[in-house]
Amino acid sequence: MISSSWSAWWVLFGQSLLIGLSIAAPVGQIGVLAIQRTLDHGRTAGLATGLGAAFADALYGAVGAFGVTGLIAWLMRLKPWLSLFGGLFLLWLAWRIATRPAARTVAASRPAGSLLRCLSGTFVLTLSNPSTILSFMAVFGALAGHARSASPWAMVAGVLAGSALWWLILATAVGRLRGRVDATWLRVVDLGSAALLAGLGAWQLGQILS
8 A cells, every 4th residue: 555655756856857947948038048057157046046946846745746736826816916917027038138238258156155146046936937836826726726735745746856857967967058158159158048038028018918
């Protein structure tokens, strides 16, 4: 009986890991920030940026897995305000990246306090993305309906592991290219990242009117 229970736990963990990986993998605003910060400050900064999103994914996964219907309804009512905050935050990030000094070196590294800001910033940004809410509410709500009473923890752990795995892969891959990028290419990456973030921010603000 115990063996069967653990087997079911690991199956659900594996399913949730794949869900976390698949939701994190598409390159959106967090992916752009992770790539840009990895090139700028190294893989640790890129990984910290991604882990902020991973923790937010796990939090929303927990809401869906445990079926907290009151909180889900409250979050849905906040959707326009979350879109407004997220869109404005993305536009601010785009402006900050585009207007900072161009003369930088790829050898720069971020102190621990700055890494914490990378993590907390993307945590808040991911929480403010309504599409993240809807994705996890739908998928985890469906899985929870077929799971054992103790298994929501397997779902939360799985999605955290899957999301974190993606950011580790991305930061490591981009970090290997970092030494080949000079200051000119860093500026190109900055401007491209700023343009993408501004576009995503404008799109998120446009969702309020739709």
